[in-house]
Amino acid sequence: MSGSLSKLRTEHDPVTDPGKSTAPEPENETADKPKKAVVLDLGNGSQVLHMQRFISYQDSWKYFDYLDKNIPWTRPTITVFARSHVQPRDTCYVASVGLTQLAYSGYQPHAYSWDEFPPLKEILDLVHKVLPGSSFNSLLLNRYKGGNDYVGWHADDEKLYGPTPQIASVSFGCDRDFLLKKKPSKSVQVKSTGRNEGPPSKRSKKLSSSDQHTFLLKHGSLLVMSGYTQRDWLHSVPKRAKAESARINLTFRRIL
């Protein structure tokens, strides 16, 4: 790769006892300051951590450009509720050797090696540093080319991640909303096999404010879901007419 990214700065301390974020987020690219993490306790052993400024603004653009140009993006056909459709975003998958193969919605992505994309190893190191005890070994990458690209409601509840997976998500490029909502109670749940990614829902049941949350995932941010979040909650990145440019998202996971 031309122009090493290995000297990139991060702007955080390891997350040990994260408190509430205090200062407003500066939009100005020279105003990057260390940011604290905000932890949201979702109840029943589920948590979400959100760090608005995880990687500096400028370094995040360098990563964006590298990933945009060098990742072998594909748009596979997936099967959801017995219907095949083209996944509404680009994707790629990277994993350590010897792990159980990931498969979701009838699709088994090719696992590329970390060695093929050195900047991904740099970002992985940064994530490991900020989350002591974490040890991610696989990565699903998503590229949303504009506001029409999305990921529907789903949980990353594949068995290969175990019952309480920690999933760390790093975002570059266009700001997008990330929504969380509590799964419906068992009696009304549709039976699913693994990842159950549906289209944007037109009918939505009324949820109380504690059963739904919205995070704005900004350029250079980190969001971490842990505990029972995948068992009890669904997440999505819905279409947004105002999202005019591309966003790249990296979700680091650990296959047991």
Ligand SMILES: O=C(O)CCC(=O)C(=O)O
């Ligand atoms: O793009 C995002 O922030 C979410 C991606 C996601 O939900 C997934 O890859 O499972």
